[in-house]
Amino acid sequence: MDLDVLNMFLIAGGTLLIPILAFVTSFFFWPAALIKIYYWYWRRALGMQVKYVICGNYKFCYTSRGRPGPKPSILMLHGFSAHKDMWLAVVKFLPKNLHLICVDMPGHEGTTRSALDDYSFAGQVKRIHQFVESINLNKKPFHLIGTSMGGCVAGVYASQYPSEMSSLTLICPAGLQHPTDSKFLKQLRDLKESGDDQRIPLIPSTAEEMEQMLKLCSYVRFKIPQQVLQGLVDVRIPHNDFYRKLFLDIVDEKSRHTLQESMHKITAPTQILWGRQDQVLDVSGAEVLSNAIPRSQVEILENCGHSVVMERPRKSAKLIVDFLSSVQTTENNKKHD
Secondary structure, three states: HHHHHHHOOOOOOOOOOOOOHHHHHHHHOOOOHHHHHHHHHHHHHHHEEEEEEEEOOEEEEEEEEOHHHHHHEEEEEEOOOOOHHHHHHHHOOOOOOOOEEEEEOOOOOOOOOOOOOOOHHHHHHHHHHHHHHHHOOOHOOEHHHHHHHHHHHHHHHHHHHHHHHEEEEEEEOOOOOOOOOHHHHHHHHHHHOOOOOOOOOOOOOOHHHHHHHHHOOOOOOOOOOOOOOOOOOOOHHHHHHHHHHHHHHHHHOOOOHHHHHHHOOOOOOOOEEEEOOOOOOOHHHHHHHHHOHHHOEEEEEOOOOOOOHHHHHHHHHHHHHHHHHHHHHHHHHHHHO
């Protein structure tokens, strides 16, 4: 073979080999870095731009797509120990003509974390209102979506600022008194009785604990390689002290039932989504909410656990879009009457 031709093959082979080796090396030795690259890629692919806004000495990090238009903007609030990118799976299936905003909740990811901050549900509502005002989102009513911890914050926000709401979606929200205890609550009770109340199933520190947490949060059984589980843990471990403080703040006696105490003040058209097999917050909470919020719509997703937006992103997106359309139709009919 001609030497120039051989060199060409070696160069071409090396060009292909370098990214493959980089991926394999990252997978085995730096899985946490690979996870960050994954989110970076999907943000770019879906057109979600990372932005920051400063309020005094406090910084909010968020992603957004599109601009405010005739349809209400959508603000999404994530759950405990998650971050803004957890919504990417749903964003993928939402129309591109909607103005979307996903914010890192107080103390999470790129948003300011302070030991002096109030991380109770009431404290988080104040911070989210600060964020909404800082980006002028409340110039006109917007649609608010929250899941789990973020669901409680969204519901309480809607009860306190009804004029800012066009509509509301609550996805298995925290902050309720459930007629039926979940597996997670029973685990917490057992750990407390055994004297091991320092261990919280939602705050893993090993790959094995990470796997158990995923099983608790999801009905769908994802087969996740050990290296990826370790990567997920590695990303979280530096934040575990904060997660523990946050968890204790939101389950404190003064905070744990904040949505229960506020739900009767919610006047916005409300959609309630819940996974039938939710082991973290029992599905019986859906009826508690629907009985308190007039004309609320309930959708129970079969074969689905607590991580609704991760397990059923396409279905979640469709239900949200259909709900928004029905709210818009109702509003238009009122104008014509």
